[in-house]
Amino acid sequence: LAKYPEIKTLMGPDPHLKWIVSGMVFMQLLACYLVKDLSWKWIFFWAYAFGGCINHSLTLAIHDISHNVAFGNKQAKWNRWFAVFANLPIGIPYSASFKKYHIDHHRYLGGDSLDVDIPTDFEGWFFCTPLRKLLWLFLQPLFYSLRPLYVNPKAITRMEILNALVQFSVDLIIYYLWGLKPVIYLIAGTILCLGIHPISGHFIAEHYMFLKGYETYSYYGPLNWLTFNVGYHMEHHDFPSIPGCRLPMVKKIAAEYYDNLPHHQSWIRVLWDFVFDDTLGPYSRVKRLCKLAKES
Numbered sequence: 001l002a003k004y005p006e007i008k009t010l011m012g013p014d015p016h017l018k019w020i021v022s023g024m025v026f027m028q029l030l031a032c033y034l035v036k037d038l039s040w041k042w043i044f045f046w047a048y049a050f051g052g053c054i055n056h057s058l059t060l061a062i063h064d065i066s067h068n069v070a071f072g073n074k075q076a077k078w079n080r081w082f083a084v085f086a087n088l089p090i091g092i093p094y095s096a097s098f099k100k101y102h103i104d105h106h107r108y109l110g111g112d113s114l115d116v117d118i119p120t121d122f123e124g125w126f127f128c129t130p131l132r133k134l135l136w137l138f139l140q141p142l143f144y145s146l147r148p149l150y151v152n153p154k155a156i157t158r159m160e161i162l163n164a165l166v167q168f169s170v171d172l173i174i175y176y177l178w179g180l181k182p183v184i185y186l187i188a189g190t191i192l193c194l195g196i197h198p199i200s201g202h203f204i205a206e207h208y209m210f211l212k213g214y215e216t217y218s219y220y221g222p223l224n225w226l227t228f229n230v231g232y233h234m235e236h237h238d239f240p241s242i243p244g245c246r247l248p249m250v251k252k253i254a255a256e257y258y259d260n261l262p263h264h265q266s267w268i269r270v271l272w273d274f275v276f277d278d279t280l281g282p283y284s285r286v287k288r289l290c291k292l293a294k295e296s
Contacts, residue, residue, distance in 0.1 A: 004253050007239065013072040014064070014243035017228075021061045021070075021086045024054050028089035032174055032182035040181075044192075047185050052193025053226065055090050055186065059098075059194070060202075060227045060244075062086050066099040069243035084163050088170050091187035092145075096163040101148050106240055110207070110215065111290035116148040117207065124283035133275045134196070136282060140203060141194040199223060201267020204274045206233045208284045211262050215286040218251075219264040231267075234258060 001007055031051055035043055062083050064070070071078040083095035101116050108114035123143065127136035136143070148154075175183050194200060205219050219231030230236070232247035235258065239250060251258045264270055274280050 007242075007250060007253055010246040010249055011239070011241045012069075012243075014069050014245050016245065017061065017064065017070050017243065018082060021058065021065075021082070024058055024061070025086060025088055028054055028186065029174075032178055032185065035185050036178040036182050038181065043181050043185050044188055047189035048192045048197070050189075051089075051185055052189030052197065053199060055190045056193040056197070056199045057226050057228070058086050058090060059094065059190075060230045062095045062098060063102065063230065064228050064244050065095075066102050067240050067243075069241070073241075080159055084166050087163065087167060089186055090190050091167075091171060091183065092190060093160070093164040093167040096157060096159040097148070100154060100157060100160070101152070104152070106237065107293055108290040109237070110286040110288050112287050113152055114290055114292075116151045118151070118285050118287055119143070119282035120147060120151065124281065127282050130275050133281060137200070137204075137271065137275070138195045140200065141191050144194070196271070198268050198271075199227060201264075201270040202227065202230055202233075205231070205264045205267055205270045207286075208274065208280065209286065210264075210270075210273070210280070210284075214262050217263055218258070218261070219267060219270075220251075221265055221267065223267055231264075234261060234263075 028051060031046070035046060038046070065079050065083045065086060068076060068079045070082050080096070080099070083099065087093065087095040104111070105115050105117050110118060112118070123136065127133050171183055171186075174186075202219065202223075205217055207216055209215055210217065216234050216237055218234045221231065224231040227244075229244035229247045232244070232251060235247045235250040236242075236244070239247075242250060
């Protein structure tokens, strides 16, 4: 920032985010109507090939919204409720809990018992062969949802309760209007595309040590178009208040700080290497002891 103060102009809300996310939510509601009479094999096909891609993208929109980039820091409640709206096609309440723990991920990156993004000792010990690592990738949604309850349990917040009430109410409305298949389409898409799927390569690409001494990596490939530029992960951790749409500008302005860092070119290659490289696994993370920051 001292050398490139113009980066500060990139901070602040993204005026287009709310419209893009709204379009994705309504697209999925339309899809619920369109799939209601399909056979089960086509339900799961479209859940993986289409709906799940949108739902995974919405989880990353929620990631951006958790940094208040939809309406700005002065409208925190608007951001929280908009995240609940973005959550609707995901089928399972997620946004409020994600917000609660994601703050710790930035504040205590790699922090033992603080950053719930770090796999447990059991995960690192058991999922150590190619077949087991493949199973671990498939079960990633399960571990991401249950790990916080074991690693760093926190009291349930009012926003989490409201998130669940809204989510399950909408699920029931969809079930009442169009039956069970659209509900399964939404939830199956979320589970499948947060597991073994090209987009899910970002989970491994972001903080697993492919090279010793480097714990955070960016990815500059085309899937950033579908994921709100979550691939610009080094840039994001440097400037979490800059929305994803402007992170490429950070790299362009301060190129000397990013161009020579190791980065990924393919999330599919990331998943392949993670499964078949014996030096990689759930243990391939930096874990450190962090002192709790004083709450203001």
